[in-house]
Amino acid sequence: MIHADFNLVLKYCEVLDEFIKIRVFSDEEAREVVQRATGSDKASYQRVVVNACIGDYNDESLQNAELETLGTVDIEEMLYLLCVEVNPSLDIHQVSVQITSTDIVIDDDPALKKKLRQRTRANLRRLANMEKEIRNRVIGQEHAVEIVTRSVKKSALGLRDPEKPVGAFLFVGHVGVGKTELAKAMAEYLYGSQSRLVRVDCSEYALPHEYAKLIGSPPGYIGHNEGGYLTEAAKEMKDFIVLFDEIEKAHSKMHNILLQLLDEGVVTDSKGFKVSFRNALVLMTSNLGVREANASRDGIGFDVAKKDETRYEEMKETIFASLKKAFRPEFINRLDDVIVFNTLSFDDSLKIVDKMMAELTCIAERAGLGLTALPAAKELIAEQGFKPEHGARELRRTIKKLIEEPLTEKLINEEIREGDFIALDADNGKIRFDVISSDALEAFPE
Template sequence: VSKMTGVPLTRLEKTESERLLRLEDELHKKVVSQDESVKAVGKSIRRARAGLKDPKRPMGSFIFVGPSGVGKTLLAKTLAEFMFGNEDSLIRIDMSEYMEKHNVSRLIGAPPGYVGYEEGGQLTETIRRRPYSVVLLDEIEKAHPDVFNMLLQIMEEGQLTDSFGRHVDFRNCILIMTSNIGADLIKNKAGFGFAKPTEEANYEKMKQTLMGEIERYFRPEFINRLDDVIVFRPLSRVNLELIVEYELRKVRERLIERQISLELETSAKDFLIEKGYNPDFGARPLRRALEQLLEDPLSEAILRSEFKAGQMVKIIYETGKTGLTLIALDPPAASEAQGSSDKAEPSQPAKAASEST
């Protein structure tokens, strides 16, 4: 059954109810903040799996809107991994490639006699082979109107007919569409930034604005077939600190094999957030800042053999510097064993002041 469905054996063995009841907790391990979004997805999926939703429709149909870089795609990836075993269960399609009418047929397959007919459709063939998937349609507002007719059929009937005349089943899929509608309005409005006393009021105002844009742009019959329109929050300062901690955990895990530990002072974390925060692009610049200011100098120092197994790398920021300083610290036991004076020599900073760009 596992081979036929593409669902890992461990997922088939575990009790469905146990997994679904902890869905939000699992999603929050990777998705920072966005409580409303995570709860909305969790409730809809549980309704479907409990049999309270029309069995002909997909497990869930959503539109994700909100600022750039706040976790819309990450939530889709994390949901795919949790529900179906791995991130490969995410089928991602850029809808800007389907702006023209003649490209729409590529989703279900080219007509007989046309180039690519035997290959099947980009959407239908993938779902036919991997029926348990999260389908992510990026920038749905750019798609040709004919695409929306296909989506109406999927959301209402749970199936789509491909170019071979086969009925492709979408009932075991989760359909997620992202949209940049209203993105310019978000950028032009004041008050969307680090946490402030009016943060909740700002979010509600942004939500009303985006919902108005969604209703103005999309047809009522399309909106009515969605399970939910989910508006993502801008990231606050506290959220960015949590993202830094999450990214650092991943770096620490990669260093385990080399038996090197990592510690960042608060000043270093503040420096990374300062260099990586951009209200228009969310967490993406922060991840680039971590790569350039931390991972790059750390990797160069490792390749120069400046750090040894068992050492701790302490990361500090010194006022006025353009980068971080990496200091190799020997473990206490090793330090006590050095020299006859029972005093360890102070560890020297690694050659590591990186230049910020």
């Protein structure tokens, strides 16, 4: 929230790249909005909320936005999430929508039956495409993507224990190999944004008393009435992903909370309420055992290119030995799987560079610059930034060093100006910035 004016606030919408005015309702006004929601599905309810909260909302602008984003994002869903962020009492999970007797007789409505069948087919297509879409974003971790997406698919079809979370996985591997990126990608694919990803930095819960920040302070302590970070997020969102980053750094008291979460699908907060995590995907990351696995087999380390199945199982055994030293057996046994992330190969690095450069090109366009990287430039970045033990983070640092910082200096010195088109090429181990004229640009390869 950056500004307030009577009963309006401005919230930034990432997809539309603009600030949206959203009305703040009193409890009585919120109840009136809910009473107007007579639809039989989530989409209808969301539309009522968006129309009530956003005064200048209209279907034409929504359609234009959807065309611009090529239908990859549900714009109305994004607006609804912003509205609920401002007005939590309008969350569909918190309300009871009144129905009339005419609403009940729907089985014989052909139009409704057709709509439900179409929605079911669309959901199935989305499930079928999930693994492919996530693989395109998380490079070099096909095995991890397959396991996690399979769990989500089973849950969506009801083929799981309803008393437990959607899935519980521990990701183990080097830094920068995609452990956190997979969690972010899943949140964006399932919910349209990272707003449904609850990230817990376990290094902040290393002391015995700090676990209380997750579930709330005990009675008599400061902050008891405020609730806990984790439990309050679960109450608000219902369906979400929770990521426990570097789980080994948390105190054992936090591990005890996780035992209840993984076993019963609930967490008891400081007030004694049982908060459900049965619609949550629980992910954890760790670096435990990575160094030992690297040092095994005469220093061969993680299989960088071959991703050999036998080698993978050997690494997993080494990592399991380290996990057993850090966690109690009942904790490990409650996990659906421990997934060892591959060390990135050079080919993986080239793909990641390609992806990062596409992102940088978009940033440059917003600054009024045309930018393209020729294959030789991308290969040079991959060569200088390829450090398996540092993963994609070193590639990001290399792009900053070779491209972003020199480009900044050239803009300041007016060697490059707004409106220019720059081609990046490799020249004697350095990146060369070629300004392409408008005439030459027509013949320039895309």
